[in-house]
Amino acid sequence: ANSEDYQPAANRRTRLLHIRGVSYCINEWGTDGAPLLFYLHGWADTGSTFQFVADALSADWHVIAPDWGFGRTVHRSPAYWFPDYLADLHELLQTCSPDRPVRLVGHSKGANVGSLYAGTMPERVAAFVNIEGFGLTDSDPNDAPRRYRDWIEAGQDGPVFSEYADFTTLARRIR
Numbered sequence: 076a077n078s079e080d081y082q083p084a085a086n087r088r089t090r091l092l093h094i095r096g097v098s099y100c101i102n103e104w105g106t107d108g109a110p111l112l113f114y115l116h117g118w119a120d121t122g123s124t125f126q127f128v129a130d131a132l133s134a135d136w137h138v139i140a141p142d143w144g145f146g147r148t149v150h151r152s153p154a155y156w157f158p159d160y161l162a163d164l165h166e167l168l169q170t171c172s173p174d175r176p177v178r179l180v181g182h183s184k185g186a187n188v189g190s191l192y193a194g195t196m197p198e199r200v201a202a203f204v205n206i207e208g209f210g211l212t213d214s215d216p217n218d219a220p221r222r223y224r225d226w227i228e229a230g231q232d233g234p235v236f237s238e239y240a241d242f243t244t245l246a247r248r249i250r
Contacts, residue, residue: 081246083126085133089147094166095159100147101171104129105137111172114140115164117183117207119236121146124249139171143185160188161195168199176201183207 085104092099102122112132114125122140129138142148143160168177179200181189186208193200214222239245 080243084130094163098149100142102140105133109137111137111177113177113179115181115185115189116143117185119145161192164192178202180204181208
């Protein structure tokens with residue numbers, strides 16, 4: 076193996092949770108009884124991206140990161156709205172930590188959903204870390220028809236994702 080090949084230090088476990096008609100793939104590292112850190116990834120990412128974080132923390136923490144709209148989570152609809160993410164997050168947290176508020180970490184889209192959730196349900200969040208969750212930009216409401224049109228037209232082609240020659244190249248990019 077190449078010295079650049081990444082070898083995970085912490086073993087990842089997965090399980091499926093059926094929440095609000097969605098089959099969520101949950102990625103977990105560490106010990107069930109350890110303090111819980113709940114991670115929410117950004118758009119077009121997956122929970123397993125937090126492998127690098129889990130490698131550093133799983134000896135002392137129980138890390139949970141759902142596949143949040145990508146990866147192995149199966150949604151009932153191709154369109155998903157922020158209120159759906161909030162309701163799903165609430166149910167996920169009720170399932171994973173029913174009796175205690177959680178430490179929530181969100182990146183990008185996950186940070187935006189986490190911010191809304193922490194503000195809406197503060198009693199369920201013990202601490203929150205926002206990584207690049209900048210929210211929506213200010214805009215003129217009169218621009219809404221053009222912005223909706225742009226969104227509809229962009230959705231007809233589907234998203235374009237980066238491609239990598241192999242897993243090692245992807246891991247190097249993420250690190």
